Structure formats: structure tokens, C-alpha cells
Amino acid sequence: QKEVEQNSGPLSVPEGAIASLNCTYSDRGSQSFFWYRQYSGKSPELIMSIYSNGDKEDGRFTAQLNKASQYVSLLIRDSQPSDSATYLCAASLTGGFKTIFGAGTRLFVKA
Amino acid sequence: DADVTQTPRNRITKTGKRIMLECSQTKGHDRMYWYRQDPGLGLRLIYYSFDVKDINKGEISDGYSVSRQAQAKFSLSLESAIPNQTALYFCATSGKNTGGWGQPQHFGDGTRLSIL
Numbered sequence: 001q002k003e004v005e006q007n008s009g010p011l012s013v014p015e016g017a018i019a020s021l022n023c024t025y026s027d028r029g030s031q032s033f034f035w036y037r038q039y040s041g042k043s044p045e046l047i048m049s050i051y052s053n054g055d056k057e058d059g060r061f062t063a064q065l066n067k068a069s070q071y072v073s074l075l076i077r078d079s080q081p082s083d084s085a086t087y088l089c090a091a092s093l094t095g096g097f098k099t100i101f102g103a104g105t106r107l108f109v110k111a
Numbered sequence: 112d113a114d115v116t117q118t119p120r121n122r123i124t125k126t127g128k129r130i131m132l133e134c135s136q137t138k139g140h141d142r143m144y145w146y147r148q149d150p151g152l153g154l155r156l157i158y159y160s161f162d163v164k165d166i167n168k169g170e171i172s173d174g175y176s177v178s179r180q181a182q183a184k185f186s187l188s189l190e191s192a193i194p195n196q197t198a199l200y201f202c203a204t205s206g207k208n209t210g211g212w213g214q215p216q217h218f219g220d221g222t223r224l225s226i227l
Contacts, residue, residue, distance in 0.1 A: 008151070031212050031213065032212050032213040032214070032215075034215045034216075041199075041223075042220070042221070043201055043218040043219060043220050043221050044154070044201070044218050045218075046215045046216075046217065049215050051212060088153070088154070090216075092212070092213025092214075093213070095208075096208035096212055096213035096214070097161075097208070097213070098156070098159075098213075099205075099213055099216060101153050101154040102153060103151065103152060103153035104153060
């Protein structure tokens with residue numbers, strides 16, 4: 001059974017701080033990784049895709065991938081209360097035919 | 112207008128009823144998916160379709176069926192609904208893989224289904 005694991009949280013950070021969200025995956029052949037943000041009762045919204053080892057930055061968001069350690073992370077700089085949501089990590093399995101989602105980490109940003 | 116549209120948005124029904132959830136998309140994607148989401152369990156794949164003639168079971172297909180009526184339409188049916196099928200249901204689409212690299216999925220707004 002291929003898995004993506006995340007700490008369920010909640011992770012609480014003060015406004016303006018860096019929030020660090022982590023994820024591990026079991027399929028060593030996975031090539032594509034995604035971070036989604038999901039507000040309560042709403043649908044998941046894609047915020048980052050990452051395909052290569054290293055860092056990828058987009059605005060306040062940085063995704064980090066380490067395939068050797070099978071580890072993906074998302075950093076949110078200058079966290080805002082509007083960033084409070086559940087963040088889902090997803091990995092596309094070997095061959096890219098299926099995507100497995102983690103159960104998500106709840107983030108609270110305190111004003 | 113939303114790229115991935117689900118109807119209905121909310122539905123309350125009784126045990127034993129047949130229910131159909133519909134999904135349509137304007138993204139031009141070949142791949143479509145149905146998920147259910149329960150608190151603490153994340154997204155679980157029910158069925159997926161890579162084109163009109165290709166339907167595949169996901170990890171929790173028992174009690175569900177699907178129909179891919181066209182490239183843009185993918186419907187999910189509960190033939191005889193039971194209370195433990197109460198959940199939030201999402202339809203999603205994605206583009207074709209490129210060189211084995213999976214593409215991100217794009218979600219509809221969801222259907223909140225309650226079975227009494």
C-alpha cells in the first residue's frame with residue numbers, strides 16, 4: 001500500500017512567522033509532488049508542484065523535495081491568518097497514473 | 112464559471128435510495144476522478160477514468176458505480192445508499208502525463224452528501 005504521511009497537527013504559528021509543513025512518501029519511484037490548500041468545507045486548491053530535488057519558490061511559498069529521503073516540505077513565509085487551512089501533500093505514483101494524498105496538516109496562524 | 116462543476120452541491124437522502132452525482136469540466140482534460148473525503152481520513156479514490164472508454168476502480172469502489180458519458184462528463188452513482196456513505200465527494204480532473212510525470216489534479220467544489 002503506497003502512502004503519503006503528514007503530521008495531522010494542528011500546527012500553530014504567530015502571524016509573520018514561517019510555517020513549516022512536512023510530508024513523507026513510500027513510493028520510491030514517485031516523480032511528481034503537489035501541495036494543496038483546503039479551507040474548511042471547501043475543495044483542495046493547488047498551490048505548488050515540484051518535480052526535482054531542491055527548492056522551488058513561488059511568492060511566500062517554498063516547496064522542498066529530497067527524493068533520497070522521500071521527503072517533501074512546504075514553507076510559508078510571513079504567515080497570515082488567511083493561511084489558516086489544512087494543507088494536503090500529494091505524490092504521483094511511479095508512472096504517473098495515480099496520485100496519493102496525505103490526510104493533511106491543519107495550520108493555524110494566530111493574529 | 113468554474114472549470115470543474117459538480118451537481119448537486121448538497122444532498123440529503125434516505126437509506127436505500129439511488130443517487131447520482133454529476134461532474135462536468137471545461138478544462139479539456141482527459142482524466143477524471145471521484146474522491147470521497149471523511150474527517151481525519153483524507154481523500155480516498157473511488158473511481159478514475161483516463162478517457163471515455165477507460166474506467167478504473169479506486170481503493171474504495173464497493174457500493175459505487177460511474178459513467179463517463181463524454182470527455183467532459185463523469186458521473187458517480189450510489190445504487191442503494193447507506194449511512195456510512197455520508198461524506199464530502201469531490202470530482203477532479205488532470206491532464207495527461209508527460210514522460211511518466213503525473214500532473215496536478217483540479218477539483219470541483221464538492222458535493223456534501225448526507226444519508227439518513
